[in-house]
Amino acid sequence: MKTIIAVSALLLSTIGAHAASNSTPHALDCMAKNGFTRDMWVAKRAGTNAQVQSYIACRDGISVEKARAVGKKDGNFDTWTPKR
Numbered sequence: 001m002k003t004i005i006a007v008s009a010l011l012l013s014t015i016g017a018h019a020a021s022n023s024t025p026h027a028l029d030c031m032a033k034n035g036f037t038r039d040m041w042v043a044k045r046a047g048t049n050a051q052v053q054s055y056i057a058c059r060d061g062i063s064v065e066k067a068r069a070v071g072k073k074d075g076n077f078d079t080w081t082p083k084r
Contacts, residue, residue, distance in 0.1 A: 022042075022059070026059065034052075034055040035051060036051065049078065056070050
């Protein structure tokens with residue numbers, strides 16, 4: 001029983017909830033839809049915060065509100081500063 005719990009804990013800690021990859025065909029289509037390329041994304045020159053937010057929503061299949069939270073958490077927005 002302890003082994004099952006240990007293995008489960010290990011799997012849960014390594015899998016986690018991560019954003020989708022930025023290099024999949026779906027992600028690349030979402031980038032094109034929002035007017036930028038993967039090279040622009042890597043260089044942190046992907047456009048406006050609204051474009052980035054729309055891209056994250058498309059890539060992850062989530063609402064714009066959730067995409068805003070993901071973008072803030074991941075540091076994808078150029079003008080957002082955390083509240084003190």
